[in-house]
Amino acid sequence: MGKLIVLSLDESERNIYDKILEIVSEADISIDREVDVNLGEIQIGELVIIPGQHRVLRQGKEVNLTNIEFRILYMLAIHQGITLSKEKIYNYVWNGEYLQDDSNITSHVRRLRKKIENDPSQPEYIQTVRGVGYKINSLKRE
Numbered sequence: 001m002g003k004l005i006v007l008s009l010d011e012s013e014r015n016i017y018d019k020i021l022e023i024v025s026e027a028d029i030s031i032d033r034e035v036d037v038n039l040g041e042i043q044i045g046e047l048v049i050i051p052g053q054h055r056v057l058r059q060g061k062e063v064n065l066t067n068i069e070f071r072i073l074y075m076l077a078i079h080q081g082i083t084l085s086k087e088k089i090y091n092y093v094w095n096g097e098y099l100q101d102d103s104n105i106t107s108h109v110r111r112l113r114k115k116i117e118n119d120p121s122q123p124e125y126i127q128t129v130r131g132v133g134y135k136i137n138s139l140k141r142e
Contacts, residue, residue: 056070069111
């Protein structure tokens with residue numbers, strides 16, 4: 001089972017990251033070089049995700065998320081527009097073997113939608129891709 005590692009680096013730490021990539025490229029490990037290592041704040045529509053502080057703002061107001069809700073939202077946010085399987089989300093959030101039980105993820109996404117969506121029954125942010133998983137849309141700020 002694979003693991004996902006997300007790094008947020010200052011400019012001075014970039015050379016360390018480059019050295020890690022050099023070492024890892026010689027090993028049998030997959031690295032997603034497309035992920036921006038200087039993520040900082042992630043803005044999606046009216047949402048601002050601040051990973052280093054484990055905070056989410058919606059229209060400038062703090063949204064209180066559980067650790068699991070934050071990890072699900074963050075995982076989707078760093079992969080905007082890409083459908084992630086429930087298995088991939090589960091493995092990232094719980095660091096464990098996926099037990100083919102979608103109810104746990106589904107219930108956390110439902111609670112997350114209640115906290116970040118204007119109308120959770122018609123979500124703008126977290127979209128369900130039937131039979132596959134979830135994705136978060138890139139929304140322009142109005």
